[in-house]
Amino acid sequence: MTTAPGQLPVAHQPPRHPLDPDPAPATKARAVFALGLIGALTGLFVGGVVPATVALQLARQARREAYASGGYLTGAAWLRQGERLAWAGLVLVAVAVVTLVVIGVVRLADAPFGQDYAPNVD
Known part of the structure; x- marks a missing residue:
């Protein structure tokens, strides 16, 4: 095979079997990305734990399906x-949770302990 100067040689692909499926995009992969993005954006508000957890569970399923599909x-x-x-x-x-706990402990430590009586009460 000859090529023109400056061109790379073209690698020949083996012929596909006619019954092989066409490569298809995994729909779960985009759902994992969307849920992961929502989880990252709402992470500081503690609401990101649910979409992030669902994204990780879907990612496990998507990896299993991709492996079983043989690369399709x-x-x-x-x-x-x-x-x-x-x-x-x-x-x-x-x-966010650790920060809230630390703030709560510091505020609790600053609060007066027990009954606060007037200065003239013995």
């Missing part, structure tokens, strides 16, 4: 990004 399901990049966003959302939820 596409969308691995969406899946990876969605998982990363979901984990970021869970980290933000953890940071």
